Amino acid sequence: MTAALAPDLAGTLDSNITVVPPQVFRQLSPVLPATGVIAIAQRPQTSLPEVFNNPAPAPLVLLENPRSHGNLGAVVRVAAAVGAAGVIATGEHDPWHPSALVGAAGLHFALPVAWAEQWGKEWAGSAERGGRPLVAIDPAGAPLQPGLIPERAALAFGSEREGLSRELRAAADCCLAIPMQPGVSSLNLATAVAVALYAWRLARP
Ligand SMILES: C[S@@+](CC[C@H](N)C(=O)[O-])C[C@H]1O[C@@H](n2cnc3c(N)ncnc32)[C@H](O)[C@@H]1O
Structure with missing residues (x-):
């Protein structure tokens, strides 16, 4: 799946995935996606x-x-x-x-x-x-x-x-x-x- 959708991430994505309990997921995500998957990234400060x-x-x-x-x-x-x-x-x-x-x-x-x-x-x-x-x-x-x-x-x-x-x-x-x-x-x-x-x-x- 990763290889097809984001080949540039193949090999590095798996090591960055963490499974968390539903209550932690709800705290992390202000908008709950139906997929049950969110990406956490730092917002760049662009002037x-x-x-x-x-x-x-x-x-x-x-x-x-x-x-x-x-x-x-x-x-x-x-x-x-x-x-x-x-x-x-x-x-x-x-x-x-x-x-x-x-x-x-x-x-x-x-x-x-x-x-x-x-x-x-x-x-x-x-x-x-x-x-x-x-x-x-x-x-x-x-x-x-x-x-x-x-x-x-x-x-x-x-x-x-x-x-x-x-x-x-x-x-x-x-x-x-x-x-x-x-x-x-x-x-x-x-x-x-x-x-x-x-x-x-x-x-x-
Ligand atoms: C929904 S429109 C705003 C409508 C507003 N009542 C007006 O007359 O400008 C939002 C923006 O989309 C752009 N826009 C929408 N239709 C356009 C058109 N036909 N030509 C150029 N700009 C348009 C303009 O920058 C506009 O300010």
Whole structure:
């Protein structure tokens, strides 16, 4: 089973497995999985400059005040799949919340994921963002087309209800919209992130 699903762990996994009584399991796991198996790992302490300065030639995802742990998990998962440079979430909701970790199938460990409780005006400058252009993804922007997303962009997405703040849109270098049929006002947040990231990925040479 390990050899098929995670060949890189074959040989080391067995020595790291411990069987514990149900009451200990309940104490260890805030969200009880039906499988009866949990992995315990240390959360990496990732700073914002580390994410912004990630040298990977790929965009990062900046979520402004997301409210749903389900969306946070789905965003981390697709960001890992696309090969994004990282995910930053501002606001009250920790992207490392157990529900978000489950939603991401643990892919938080595949790329830098940082929590910035406050969106700092200090990142409004390109230098503070590691030279990354700030691209607002917003239904009111210009139509998104293949090739429009710069390689090292910081792609900013708004919260589920309010969308992007006025401050963030004002700080952005450009604003792009995912085309929709008339009568549809917006996509789900995680869906919008997936479309934008794949628009970048599929346009790569
Ligand atoms: C559920 S939407 C927010 C809806 C909000 N009422 C608004 O008008 O922006 C959450 C976020 O997903 C992104 N989004 C959703 N649909 C989009 C679209 N068609 N074009 C660009 N961004 C979109 C935006 O970043 C938005 O802030």
